[in-house]
Amino acid sequence: MKRRTLDLLFSIGGLGLAVLLLVVGIVLTSNATFASNYVRDQLGAQNITFTPAAQLDEEEKKAECLVENAGKKLTTGKQAECYANEYIGLHLKNMAGGKTYADLGEPQSQLREQVATAQQTNDPALADLQKQLAEVSGQRETVFKGETLRGLLLTSYGFSEMGVKAGQAATVMYLGAALLLLLSFAGLVHAFRTPRSEAFAAPEPARATTVG
Structure with a gap:
């Protein structure tokens, strides 16, 4: 096979893969957005605001995210995780002694x-x-409402993390596409600089040496 033909095949294949990665990256970016x-x-529609710093009790102040977001509107997945675990979770534990909606069902039935x-x-x-x-x-x-x-x-929060992962994957796709484009263009340049008559020389297999 001619060396120039081989360079062209690899370059065209690389361009095709680069386009594919670019398309995948665009789809992932769209999903992330x-x-x-x-x-x-959706979170903004709930109109949830973190407790101002001056109104946080001693237990709430132990949660760094509650202090960092004090007084802010809840609009991101990370903030949702903080509010769910550090604020709602804390108050549910203090109110019912750590018992869940299901746990309270038995004493309610007995009473x-x-x-x-x-x-x-x-x-x-x-x-x-x-x-x-x-x-x-x-x-x-109250526990039912809080748990819900x-x-x-x-x-x-989980949905937002999927978006973050999609954004990270899109970045990888873009970098891969850029690398393949550079390699493909380099291959095309080499192909057109290579004489048409030059053949591809496969490396010769190593010869075994005998001792003695």
Whole structure:
């Protein structure tokens, strides 16, 4: 095979791959931009604002992200992760002793049964049981709302991270495309500088040497 023909084949192949990587990079950039804008718009619509620094309690001040974002509007995935884990998570733990919505279901059911029994027997402890039931029911409802909001915020964070990864992958695609373009152009220059009659010389296989 002619050396010039081989250079042209490699160069054209490299140009094709460069175009492919460029197209993939554009698609990834588009996805990254969409994810970033979508998360910003959706979080911004919630109108959540971090607690001002002066109003943070001692436990909240231990979370660096709450201090850094104090008084700011929540608009990014990182901020959503911070608010979900360091703010909502902290208050849920303090309010229900770390119990989840599911954990509070059993004591709520037990108290309901005790209240029903007390009503049938005219138990003097009925008022106290009803008070306990109202307290547990209120905690469970609040925990449910908190866990739901926390889950939504963490979902937004995960979606934003996918956008970040897509942006990083797009950068790699652009760098790969640029490298292939440079190599392809170098190959084309070499091809047109190489005489048409010059053949490609394959390297000769190494010969085994005998001892003795």
